[in-house]
Amino acid sequence: MLFARPDTLTQAIALRAQGCRVLAGGTDLYPGAGDQLSGDVLDLTAIPALRGITQGADGLRIGACTTWSDLAEATLPPALIALQQAAQQVGGRQVQNAGTLGGNLCNASPAADGVPPLLALDAVVELTGSNGARSLPLAAFITGPRRTALAQGEILTAITLPQSALTGRSAFVKLGARAHLVISIAMVAARVSLEQGRISHCALAVGSCGPVACRLPRLEAVILGLTPSQALEQITPAALDALSPIDDIRATAAYRREAAAELLRRAVLEAA
Missing domain, CATH: 3.30.465.10 (Uridine Diphospho-n-acetylenolpyruvylglucosamine Reductase; domain 3)
Structure with missing residues (x-):
């Protein structure tokens, strides 16, 4: 087994081309590795x-x-x-x-x-x-x-x-079975810009409610030009048709959709 920790990107790319497994912080890699890492490892943390x-x-x-x-x-x-x-x-x-x-x-x-x-x-x-x-x-x-x-x-x-994208203000809200050290049931991010008290730009994203996290462009378009309080009325579970949540050990699909709508309302209000 090779464990390489190069200090230049050029060296790292050459090692990666040889098939080395990439290691950065290791907080996901190590827990899934069992007793030891398998194969050749490329540690990027010295670059x-x-x-x-x-x-x-x-x-x-x-x-x-x-x-x-x-x-x-x-x-x-x-x-x-x-x-x-x-x-x-x-x-x-x-x-x-x-x-x-x-x-x-x-x-x-x-x-x-x-x-x-x-x-x-x-x-x-x-x-x-x-x-x-x-x-x-x-x-x-x-x-x-x-x-x-x-x-x-x-x-x-x-x-x-x-x-x-560096304009406006943003907020992140997540829901889990407890407050900390938990995998999310649902999580959202909202970035909002206001002009004269109305939303001039917004970006809404949801995670843990489908195979991949996603933006909500249709809902973003709906709340554009509204005041934050008016926007909250438009953020409903029915408006989150882009999501595809599943039932699992942490929550049902229906609960995730309801939770995502509530978290989005909170995030928009905080960001505004």
């Missing part, structure tokens, strides 16, 4: 280029190995409050110190806390391999439960947020 948050002319760039604690403690625009709230609710402090945003996306759990806030920010993922880098909207990157559009030999290197 400075993969960690940190930088502002450019086109928006924000978040390195894939940026931890939840990094995100929670950073000084960021109000549009990213939802992402920071999610960061503060992922596991306990130990998980937040080790777990990474990129790992959360690549694990592709339907209940991944990072996904709804990033969808509400029109996030784009940067994928890098031996043939160079390519960009893909986050909505197209996660293709199903535990499935992504990562090609063989690629590494998720960054998440970028366009400047146009």
Whole structure:
């Protein structure tokens, strides 16, 4: 077994091309590995280029190995409050110190806390391999439960947020069987901009209510131009036809739909 911890992206890409298994924070990988990790392992945590948050002319760039604690403690625009709230609710402090945003996306759990806030920010993922880098909207990157559009030999290197999505204020609300250290029954993110007391832009996203988290463009269009209080009246379970919740050990599909509507109302009110 090879355990490699390179300090440059070039080295990491070469090792990834050889079929090494990627390790970042390990908070998803280790619990599912049993007694030991199998196969060759590529640890990305020593590569400075993969960690940190930088502002450019086109928006924000978040390195894939940026931890939840990094995100929670950073000084960021109000549009990213939802992402920071999610960061503060992922596991306990130990998980937040080790777990990474990129790992959360690549694990592709339907209940991944990072996904709804990033969808509400029109996030784009940067994928890098031996043939160079390519960009893909986050909505197209996660293709199903535990499935992504990562090609063989690629590494998720960054998440970028366009400047146009850094406006307004956002909020993240999740529901679980208890307040902390829990897999979500439903979770939502809302980003809202107001002009003269009316919603001039909004982005709504829901997770844990289908195979993948998703935006709600039809509902967004319905509440555009309304006051926040008027918008709350439009956010009903019937308006969430884009969701496809299931019955499982945590909740029924009907309960999830009702919960998602209530959480969205709370998130919109908080973001406004």
